[in-house]
Amino acid sequence: MSPQLRYRYMWFPMLLVLGLALSAGRVAAASEETGGSDSPPAAKQPTLAEALDLPSIPNARCLKCHNDEDEKTSEREDGTVINIYVDRERFEHSVHGSQPCVGCHNTVKKAIHEIPLPKSIGCVACHLKVAEMQHGSSDPEYRRLDVVLSQIDGYMASVHARPNLLDQSKTNATCYDCHDGHDIGTVGSAARAEHRGRIHEVCGRCHEEEKERYATSVHGTAVIEKQNAGSAICSDCHTPHNIDSPERTKVKLAITENCGSCHQKQVETYEKSYHGQVVRLGYTHTAKCYDCHGSHGIMDVDDPASKVHPNNRLETCRQCHEGAPEGFLGFHAHGDANDFKNYPEMWIAARFMEFLIVAVFLFFWTHMLLWIYREWRERRQGKGYRVDPANPPxxxxxxxxxxxxxxxxxxxxxxxxxxxxxxxxxxxxxxxxxxxxxxxxxxxxxxxxxxxxxxxxxxxxxxxxxxxxxxxxxxxxxxxxxGPTSMVPNRQDIRDIGAMFKWFFGMAPRPKFDRWSYWEKFDYWAxxxxxxxxxxxxxxxxxxxxxxxxxxxxxxxxxxxxxxxxxxxxxxxxxxxxxxxxxxxxxxxxxxxxxxxxxxxxxxxxxxxxxxxxxxxxxxxxxxxxxxxxxxxxxxxxxxxxxxxxxxxxxxxxxxxxxxxxxxxxx
Missing domain, CATH: 1.20.950.20 (Transmembrane di-heme cytochromes, Chain C)
Structure with a gap:
């Protein structure tokens, strides 16, 4: 064997040893990461498609057809027209952008599918399954999903989840009736703000009369014409998911409370009135915010069409107070006893009563404490009256x-x-x-x-x-x-008060009283x-x-x-x-x-x-x-x-x- 060939064969075992050493190092490192060689390998987190046992159809394949701007709608057998167009960019930036299309369209088993698809989107089942998959996860998205689960609970108990009176096979409203599944914006996104701005249109698909009244209201004009995103929309008053009949007590209470989300000061003053107090206690057969101001068609106070405009206020009061006279117009429904400028008479009355309370208790609680001290001292000295248990009177x-x-x-x-x-x-x-x-x-x-x-x-x-x-x-x-038997206060009572305080401070003996002491007379006349x-x-x-x-x-x-x-x-x-x-x-x-x-x-x-x-x-x-x-x-x-x-x-x-x-x- 030539020297060159001999050296070539010597390299082979050296490379083999080096490869084994590197492999051992990797195994040792992996063992350390997993807690030792006896620990099982970490379980791989299943994807949504795997968890729901969905066919592996990439979203890009779906969007080849559904991203066609020339074909945006399709017609079902019952004649209803559905939107089949998906804006790729908006979908990918939505909360569902990372989810597979077949996660919602779960009847699709292959890319070329039945046209059109039957309604089978299971929002609730999907969210519940994902929550189960991620249970205990520290991922912030899981905490957000927890909020969604509470919203699902609210929806399932709401009027929207109940069977439709005209067609018992359908619910009143599904998730996708209100939400565009392909364009649900993330929190704080422009898409979310856009959805808020058009929520009246969404609700108006079913509630047309309410939508028309809202559009001309002070809230509606602020949202629609002035693009004021902070003005009240349907879900601010009715809540987004826990929606129920406005005739139910809990809904009346919730709507009244929700007014305070924007009108905090007004609700505070309202809750100090008898109307507001009994409403807080669960009684709804009294004046609530919308009883006086209106609901969907609410107008600015200065608008002649407003229910609380001076020209209309008396009729509004007469909704409950039949035959109410014009004197009702002077009532301050949102009067504030701490606002002297606008409500001086209320301010004066409140301050007078506060002064009276402080003055009465300052005097009588001081009188009480001094009396305790003096009687306690005298009883320690063997003075005063006490009953001998061994010799009852x-x-x-x-x-x-x-x-x-x-x-x-x-x-x-x-x-x-x-x-x-x-x-x-x-x-x-x-x-x-x-x-x-x-x-x-x-x-x-x-x-x-x-x-x-x-x-x-x-x-x-x-x-x-x-x-x-x-x-x-x-x-x-x-x-x-x-006279001595009369309850009418006299000069002797004034002298007795002075003598009593002298006794309190040990400056004189305890005064003697006739039939009625001064404190008994006070208790009588109070x-x-x-x-x-x-x-x-x-x-x-x-x-x-x-x-x-x-x-x-x-x-x-x-x-x-x-x-x-x-x-x-x-x-x-x-x-x-x-x-x-x-x-x-x-x-x-x-x-x-x-x-x-x-x-x-x-x-x-x-x-x-x-x-x-x-x-x-x-x-x-x-x-x-x-x-x-x-x-x-x-x-x-x-x-x-x-x-x-x-x-x-x-x-x-x-x-x-x-x-x-x-x-x-x-x-």
Whole structure:
């Protein structure tokens, strides 16, 4: 063998070894990437065509025929004309541009197919299959597909997915009736904007009358003539996929809410009105946005054809308020109590009520805290009144008769019902308000309950006045308006307030009181103010047609403000300050059952009303008020009734305060 041939054969094993080494390196690298040589190779993600078991027909082959601009339509056997032209460029830039044609046209098994194709496009099935393929994927497109799935759920529950009344074999509308499958633009694309601008034409294929009215409306002219893409289109109000009959409650509520997408400020003011509050609670038999402004044919407020133009507004109000007088025209449907320039009377009323609330609670909560501190200090020093459990009192003083106790109980229940039903409407945005309304049977039933409670309250209130007047007449000249037994405030009450604050700060002993202390007189007279403010404003709102016959419409705005604010003041005062005065003071804790039994221990009476005790004792009248202790059964019943009244009152106070402070904080 020649040396040249020998060298040539030596190269062969060297190249073989080198090739094996390189192959081993590649295998090792692949092993590292897959987690070791024992790991199975990564599964290949199936394509849409593979997942749906579709024939392998490239899109380019389809577009050879369907991209022909000279042949854009074809006719079916039933005579319907269909568009068969596909703009290659627009399709390739659409959301479906990377998908195979046969993914939608799933009856096509070969390129040369039946002409024309039967309707068999399965948008829902395809999207569901793709979602299943990509389940758990981190691809942003999968997250977008998740949105599509929610849209499918909405569509399947919508009126469009239901069988057509004229042809039960067909649905009312399919995906491709609204969407051009070959030209669905990506989010933010020009194609998407174009589709939005012509959506009224798409909807108008079925809803012709609505389309015609929309075209002349303030929304339609903005979109069609002014090319304003931000103006409302059909799907902004009706939603794109969850479309249902506008007669259904959920649709009425959704459309009203959707108005706020563009008219946020107007919806905010609307929701502060009674109309808006009950709508938020699910009641739709009241004025909603489109009831006053119109729907498809809505016009600008200044347009003479508008339903809310000054010339037409009264007729619009009369749709619900039959026989409404011209006074209704002064009502501010979107009045804002924070806008002094445009609504000065509302601003003044709101600020006055806010000042009143702050002033009342600043004084009485301070009074309450100081009282707690002083009684706590004195009880630690062994002062004040306390019951010895080992020696229960054997003599009681009769303070309230059965008639007054019954009136107090009925009044208390009426107030609690009024607070519950009233504040549930006032704070309609609160979750508890919706729960209460559902429990009561809805806003309509709650309104009846509220008014029954109001009439009950008024009956007890005016009935008590009649009894008081009769008692005064019977007393004749012997009645002293500013005497020790009178509820009329006098100069002694002013002196007692000063003396009480001196006691709070340890500057003087606790003052002595006659039959009625100054805080008891305040508790008595407070309902007179509340009855005047809440009662009169409530009557005005209850009978708007009568009110507007002799007062301007803006009084409804004022009445709404003062009715709500005074109700908050009354409720919180009753369930905090009044409860403290009667039940929560250290000397009274945890409750005082005098309104249940009508009597108090004589020693407690001497401590609380020393001047009356001394006066009755000096006149010899004390004995006729002294009675035996209430039975244990009566005391136990009194504790149960009083305890429940306290618990309910505190719950109501908590709900009112939460709603009030949420409103103040803008929640």
């Amino acid at each position: 054997q003599v009681y003083f009769r303070r309230f008769s059965g008639g007054w106790r019954l009136a107090h109980g009925v009044l208390a229940i009426a107030v609690m019902v009024l607070v519950l039903t009233g504040t549930a409407v006032l704070f309609a945005e609160q979750a508890w308000a919706q729960y209460v309304m559902n429990l009561l049977g809805g806003p309509k039933v709650a309104a009846v309950i509220h008014r029954v409670a109001a009439v009950t309250f008024a009956t007890v209130f005016f009935g008590h006045l009649i009894v008081v007047i009769i008692n005064i007449l019977r007393a004749g000249k012997g009645f002293r308006w500013f 309902p007179f103010w509340g009855m005047m403010i809440i009662g009169l404003s409530g009557l005005m709102l209850w009978f708007p047609t009568v009110t507007a016959s002799f007062l301007p419409g803006w009084v409804f705005n004022i009445a709404t403000i003062v009715h709500a604010e005074e109700a908050i003041l009354a409720a919180v005062f009753l369930f905090t300050v009044h409860y403290f005065n009667v039940h929560f003071r250290p000397e009274k804790w945890p409750m005082d059952i005098v309104m249940a039994t009508g009597a108090v221990p004589l020693e407690e009476f001497k401590h609380e009303h020393a001047l009356e005790y001394e006066r009755l004792k000096a006149s010899g009248e004390l004995e006729k008020y002294l009675i035996k202790p209430p039975t244990e059964r009566a005391r136990r019943a009194g504790r149960k009734v009083t305890g429940w009244m306290i618990i309910i009152g505190l719950i109501l106070a908590g709900l009112v305060l939460k709603g009030y402070f949420d409103v103040l904080s803008g929640h």
